[in-house]
Amino acid sequence: MAYHLYWISGSPPSWRVMLGLNLKKIRFTDTRFMTEDEEHKGEPYLALNPRGEVPTLVTPDGPIRESLAILAYLDRVKPDPPLFGRTATEAGVIWSWIMDYEHHLRPAMTVMTGITFGFREEMHEGELEASIQQGCDEMQTILRRLKLMPWLGGNQVSAADIAFYPGVQWMRRALRRLPDCPLHDVMQDPALLRWEKKIEKLPKFADTWPPHWREADAQAAE
Numbered sequence: 001m002a003y004h005l006y007w008i009s010g011s012p013p014s015w016r017v018m019l020g021l022n023l024k025k026i027r028f029t030d031t032r033f034m035t036e037d038e039e040h041k042g043e044p045y046l047a048l049n050p051r052g053e054v055p056t057l058v059t060p061d062g063p064i065r066e067s068l069a070i071l072a073y074l075d076r077v078k079p080d081p082p083l084f085g086r087t088a089t090e091a092g093v094i095w096s097w098i099m100d101y102e103h104h105l106r107p108a109m110t111v112m113t114g115i116t117f118g119f120r121e122e123m124h125e126g127e128l129e130a131s132i133q134q135g136c137d138e139m140q141t142i143l144r145r146l147k148l149m150p151w152l153g154g155n156q157v158s159a160a161d162i163a164f165y166p167g168v169q170w171m172r173r174a175l176r177r178l179p180d181c182p183l184h185d186v187m188q189d190p191a192l193l194r195w196e197k198k199i200e201k202l203p204k205f206a207d208t209w210p211p212h213w214r215e216a217d218a219q220a221a222e
């Protein structure tokens, strides 16, 4: 098989790449690293990804790292359906939404989920609340867009939707532990729910759902 993906369950950038590969109907084999085994921090993986991060996609052209770079690569390898638009305007709009997410919502979301799940400690008082407030503000901007357009980039699914979706699911996960959080209302907006349902109808979507979430939810339901 020409493509091989290294990933960790629940890793948002890994999830993006899986969504992209499936949307393009590109078949791939894969290696799932378990975080606790630290395999991604040792040789030979560091030769593929010097930062020891996932995802890395091994391709006929060599290893490609960084989720957005991998999506851009896939778009050149197989232009249909396009992930970054067909026209200059579409590319500009899609990138604007991606960079908005990367620079504004994702940092807030990383703090919020990090503190909620105990991956990191609160550095200063009120940091969790501040990240939630920023998350609400940024989500409002995205909701205004999703009320106007079916997809973030316009009329077609694009890299903007794929880049954003895993973050939404992480926020939903964190909210289970934050019962009184103001983000609950925002996250119930029909425009967002409609958009998520459309993503979840994309090819092989179910295969991309983090297996450790599936297992944890099945155990909790027993």
Ligand SMILES: N[C@@H](CCC(=O)N[C@@H](CS)C(=O)NCC(=O)O)C(=O)O
Pocket (backbone or CB within 6 Å): 008, 010, 011, 012, 013, 014, 040, 052, 053, 054, 055, 065, 066, 067, 068
């Ligand atoms: N900017 C990178 C971020 C990659 C990243 O942060 N990966 C995390 C998982 S979400 C990772 O590999 N963490 C393992 C570690 O650094 O030990 C991308 O978009 O691919």
